[in-house]
Amino acid sequence: MPRKEILGTLGSYINPFRITQGEEFRLADFDPADTLGFEMKKGEAADLLRHGSEWLAIEQDVLYAQDSWSVLLVFQAMDAAGKDGTIKHVMSGVNPQGCDVFSFKQPSHEELSHDFLWRYLAKVPQRGRIGIFNRSYYEDVLVVRVHRHLLEAQKIPPALITDKIWDERLADIARFEDYLTRQGVIILKFYLNLSYEEQKRRFLKRLDKPNKSWKFSPSDVRERRHWDEYMQAYEAAIRATSTEAAPWYVVPADKKWFTRLVVAAAVVEAVEKLNLQYPEISSDQAKALAKAREELEGEKKAAK
Ligand code: AMP
Ligand code: MG
DSSP, X not given: OOHHHHHHXXXXXXXXXXXXXXXXXXGGGSXXXXXXXXXXXXXXXXXXXXXHHHHHHHHHHHHHHHXXXXXXXXXXXXXXXXXXXXXXXXXXXXXXXXXXXXXXXXXXXXXXXSOTTHHHHTTSOOTTOEEEEESOXXXXXXXXXXXXXXXXXXXXXXXXXXXXXXHHHHHHHHHHHHHHHHTTEEEEEEEEEOOHHHHHHHHXXXXXXXXXXXXXXXXXXXXXXXXXXXXXXHHHHHHHHOOSSSOEEEEEXXXXXXXXXXXXXXXXXXXXXXXXXXXXXXXXXXXXXXXXXXXXXXXXXXXX
16 A cells, blocks of 8 residues: 555544543543444454554654654553553554653552652653653543542652542643643554443453453452543543644544554654654765765775
């Protein structure tokens, strides 16, 4: 398939799920099982995904060479929505040297002794690289919002903990992302939108298969009891932080093949839009290269 056609095909997957203005956003308007009417065979989807990964690998190479823009991919979701598998598949073709994945867990003692953005800022990708946040600063307005004791563990002066704290944090996150985008960080945020029923199916599958059960923790079932609170927290987060420069993608997650395609399409499109070129060589550099070639070609084996 020629490049333009691939991009066109990929493009049609993205727009329905991209949120750039949050005021009207309602999670209920998004169907976790949506596949836009595409019925794809496994092989077809894999083929398309492979093309996407190939393009991404090429673009990553140019990104790395020009050493100026960077890309931050943020992944958020309920358990078993497929974050790990999506990251693995979408990034399968890229050069590990130009890509970093960070999985954020419960904060450490040291991390809790700083402001909540501290540990994330330290991992923002450097210029020329793609950085992936497997969970992110959004946990601080999601899990921490749902479980009050986590907020207490953050050692914030009590006078600063008011009813407005979540709106304040969301505003801080929006400003933080604004700041990063003005520094040349392209930010894409993915919410893998899994249904309550599909999560149960996947948990049961994990319990059935010995090579999957390590992924299951009894606390996953406890978290499930807070589903509605999580959905409210996600909705509030997406409403407050969707912008043109740092959009959210609410990606249907009940069908894994579709999740992976949408994410791959969004990443390829975002980098493609930068229209990056390999750095141009100045005439002095060209002369130096020509001289190096002359030297190499003039080398005598015997001289060694
Ligand atoms: P997992 O990604 O399934 O390995 O789990 C990581 C766990 O760390 C999840 O239960 C998250 O909710 C939790 N976590 C991540 N970030 C934070 C945070 N800032 N505060 C508290 N818990 C967090
Ligand atoms: Mg987990």
